[in-house]
Amino acid sequence: MPRPVTIAAAQMGPIRRDESRPHVVGRLLALLREAHARGGELVLFPECALTAFFGHWWIDDEAERDAWYESEMPSPVTQPLFDEAARLRIGFCLGYAELAVEAGAKRRFNSSVLVGRDGTIIGKYRKMHLPGHADHRPENPFQNLEKRYFQPGDLGFPVWDAFGGRVGMLICNDRRWPEAYRMLGLQGVEAVLIGYNTPRHYPEYPDTDRLADFHHLLSLQAGAYQNGTWVIAAAKAGIEEGVEQIGSSAIVAPSGEVIARSSTLGDELIIHRCDLDLCRTIKQGVFHPRNRRPEHYGLITARNDE
């Protein structure tokens, strides 16, 4: 029995370093309204969607750095997005840099929230896999300072029953790790929402730059197929403050097939009526849990030996 939910991936073009949050929220609102006009029930925005990706710059001063994070969600500046979503009865997933004060200490995460069709937050995810480095590498054309600017996520890999199915979130680099999809898959996920900012060039290993789009899509497709889930991915794309980022926002079926894909490097909506029931064939077919051998996977959860 079909269980359709219409999901959009809202790709964004670059955000200027000096672009104000209200201006960015205006862009998000335009994409939200387009999604609604095209029948969307849920729209995915990119990772850290409210500002330029500041992890690409070294920022010495703590106060200056903290200005790139959100200390509340919603906040006065993001509230219009929540209000409009409630008015249009459309949910969304929004990535943002999170500054939390927990047990009296500042903590910083690369986070996303899942927001229901009534405009209230259903759940939060904090990025688990942080790429890049913590040190300043001035010899590089740009930095990749996620290890400096964020702590690794501490909320595990949650799923939520929402939008008529079971939904999970990953963020950017998470999507390359089969463990991340598997953690969601073992909890029966049917739609994985993934925002990302992915530079084409990696100063530390440029050999694979030419394959950036391929590796991105390969990871989505394998994660979808091997767990029998829809995978929806939204890029911040194009040349942002001198850093070229890939596009290739995509909607991938549980078969692993790319069903929709962006065709620009700018603000662009792709949308598909995803039948969540298609997950069942894969989950109950080749990847039935009875065929797993978890007692032989011990190394996967062993501590890193470095």
Next chain:
Amino acid sequence: MPRPVTIAAAQMGPIRRDESRPHVVGRLLALLREAHARGGELVLFPECALTAFFGHWWIDDEAERDAWYESEMPSPVTQPLFDEAARLRIGFCLGYAELAVEAGAKRRFNSSVLVGRDGTIIGKYRKMHLPGHADHRPENPFQNLEKRYFQPGDLGFPVWDAFGGRVGMLICNDRRWPEAYRMLGLQGVEAVLIGYNTPRHYPEYPDTDRLADFHHLLSLQAGAYQNGTWVIAAAKAGIEEGVEQIGSSAIVAPSGEVIARSSTLGDELIIHRCDLDLCRTIKQGVFHPRNRRPEHYGLITARNDE
């Protein structure tokens, strides 16, 4: 510094049910010699390469069934393959149905051996992930009785230092599971050898029949990329006793790119000079172990909850 090893995948066309093992060994010898003539140092043969894939038929009688297994390796009938390999100084990986007597009891596995350039066995692997069913399903056009004819492998996921690198083996359905590659990847594998017999049609979930080659290649490519390893896969292909099996034997680089692929459904050799040093870029780049979060992967090794 390049570390090349020339590896061949020896795809086989169908084997007739009444084809004798010596005849099949003759076909393997021809492929072995071709590999040697083309500079091969290691040649991969398919899963259960010595006979037709008898898991596709219900066989009631135990003695009749046992005749499809090998009770020793090498045996008089397979010894010529070992002898010729030693003479030509070329290693091989051979899949076969193994009948072992252990602790006084018969045990049956879907196994493969890795044989060195001196013709001696380096190691053995027993297939971990058994697809299919144990019951007779006469309404189906053919059976998939691996769960009846084999026990799940009990040797873990070993790797061996051989052929100038680190080598592991998987068999057929194993290749669809990211856990299998990851177990080898965490041990530093640089070349994964995979023989398979893959029907195009699955009576239990025919919706994905049209995607059989795509799913096969997707699994190889993701496993290669996500672990920074060469993946070499050899099919038993073509219509064997009425069962259509896919070809698409392939050599996949650590980048996930398909470097060589068979173009027929018959006996066919594909070969590539694999630089094992290419593994390093991927292993030490995006998939550096420091970026893993094993403490959050607990469900992956938890017991199946069924």
